[in-house]
Amino acid sequence: MSTLAVHDHGVVHHEEGHEHHKDTFISKYIFSMDHKMIAKQFLITGITMAFIAMTLSILFRIQLAYPDKAFPLLETLLGRFAPGGRLDPNFYLSLVTIHGTIMVFFVLTAGLSGTFSNLLIPLQVGARDMASPFMNMLSYWFFFLACVIMLSSFFVQKGPASGGWTVYPPLSALPKAMPGSEMGMTLWLISMVCFVASSLMGGINYVSTVLNMRTKGMDLWKMPLTIWAFFLTAVLGVLSFPVLVAGVVLLIFDRSMGTSFYLSDIVLNGKVMPFEGGSPILFEHLFWFLGHPEVYIVIMPAMGISSEIMSVNSRKPIFGYHAMVYSLIGITVLSFIVWGHHMFVTGMNPFLGGVFMITTLIIAVPSAVKTFNWLATLWRGNIRFKPAMLFAIGMVSFFISGGLTGIFLGNATLDINLHDTYFVVAHFHLVMGSAAIFGMLAGVYHWFPKMFGRLMDEKLGYLHFWLTFIGAYLVFFPMHFMGLDGVPRRYYAFTEFESMQKWLSVNTFVTWAAIMSALAQVAFLFNFVHSIFWGKKTTQNPWQANTLEWTAPVEHIHGNWPGEIPTVYRWPYDYSKPGQEEDFIMQTVPYSETMSSNIESDFEDNPVGLAEHTKWASTQRSNEEVK
């Protein structure tokens, strides 16, 4: 069946080209410039970072569940960070900070976009590689460097940065403010500069490749939604990361040179500091101008991946393809004018708060369009519940349940109550944390055969899905109620507060749910590693999908396709088209080969094709009459 996919270009030109340049171990696996290898590098680094960040979260969950208990094992493992078997309060703050930083930037930005944009953009638009493979390689190595620097902060005397992943001044700007503001904070800043460099180089490449290197026939409206999502994500990154750089540069000046961009009227340890006239709110503006688009940088690739997977596994065209694209564009544009909703309680002018509230709530429109389209895609589909499909549906589920609470938080008045409570934690862990992770995992299960030439084990995939899905809800759902009751986030322990003590049992429950979900990831890790080496060999098009990447040979070659790059004739969602024998028609199949399933609307901008089609249809009709 899958050989059908390439019979058009089946003339294989396996010529001497390959022997010309011998890949050494270093040029193939380390300083590789091949987008497929770079994608794998991003994925494996991303997964490693995800496991590290997950472990950090389990550590602080243990503290929240058992604030009064000592675990001697912790001291053995963490040394001075857990004296007497209890987490040091400063280290707790570091854990929260680094967990957030790694998850948002290293896993869900680099790990997600880096992996799938790199893998899929050239393969799905029909290009030999990225616009600049060299820059692509640099992008990975800057990312790797950023990871190493970030993790190295665990080995400095005073521990890693601990002012929260948003690194607001003055905590982050005054090295003496807390232990985490010293060397740890410096390393955090250096790491982020490397990270932004990596992100920008990647993003520039993605945008350029999508716009310049599409194969013949691949106009913008024939691109899969994955590509649209990666493209718009890259646009967001390119426009917003420089603003973070500006904020960070000024922060570095305040930290190390004594300027007063963000600082004013500071008394530290009883000593009046010389800073005057600065405003920490300025940093918040600069940070959230990146920070808000950043959450869409995290979720949009997951949306694109889920759209593609849900269409393939429902054996139905995606519902509302154009609406999907326009809502992605809408989200992209709107995401730049909502950052103020993170700052409602900074003393912002209430009128301005109202403006940001309205723009924020408008984002619900494109988000809802997407959600309904996903549900409509599933509706009466011939659904195959592959692990990838389950994760894609899970993504939609989290996006809905997390998105609903966004409407509460986007409201400037309600936010006075809810700001900095567990309600916020619950909201964003569902809507961008879990949803984006599920999108990423869906992508891993779906494109694993493309990456490694083997299939992942489905049974372990199901186990992984259900434990993670249930676990994530058990972890984050109760947090809504804690937040409504006013329990603040980032606190070390709630034992000192009479009104919050009743939540201890819930915290214990949440911790055990978190441990369960963490263990479920071991099933994934085993499956992932085992399948790379010993998984079942895949066929060329294991999911009977339409997109171009499945026309490339399983065996990875430099340049992706032997011989010519296939030409594209149709959109990527011709699944279960009436009149066609198979339930999928690949993008590379011309309309002349599918006369029986062509419909008039296929030829909107193609009068010659339409004439052919009408002629064929009338012949068919007259034949019918003869019978």
Place this chain on the structure above:
Amino acid sequence: MMAQLRKEDKFNFAPKKFNMWIFIFTSFMLFAAFTSGFIVYSGGKKHAINVILPQSLMYSTVVILLSSVTLFLASRAAKSLSFSKQKLFLWLTLVLGVAFFALQLYSCSKLIDMGVYFINPNAAQSFVYVFIAMHLIHIIAALLLLLNTIKGSYSDIPQAKNLFKMEMTSIFWHFLDIVWIYLYVFLLLNQY
């Protein structure tokens, strides 16, 4: 076959030129962020720069405008295959670029003489240094790019590649010229 494809790719400059344009967008956003930061800061605290900027900044503006002209002439020479002229104008551009750099540094020292320090309770004054420094970092990169193009004009490279190099340099250099004019006008408007 593959070798040939790689060769084809080598002369497909469109995506690489496009990369430069996107880089310019990122860089534009960086300066937009700094100037917006300035507006938020000075608006919130009612601070302005509160000094008359040194004249030398004006001269540096003239110099960088001239360098854009010479680079344009170099491009035109390259297109009309008069390579010696191309080299001459490239060198002129480089000299003017270095002169701009020097004038900016001189302006900074002038500012310091005037008592306008980087470490300053009025961050509006610190911002002047930030604008200049961030722009000069870009200028260093542009000068390196220019040197590379000059080097290219001396070696035996295909004309297509020569023009490509010229174009990349031009896009970047003219952009930095425009950014500086933007920053300078912005600073002038916020003097008091």
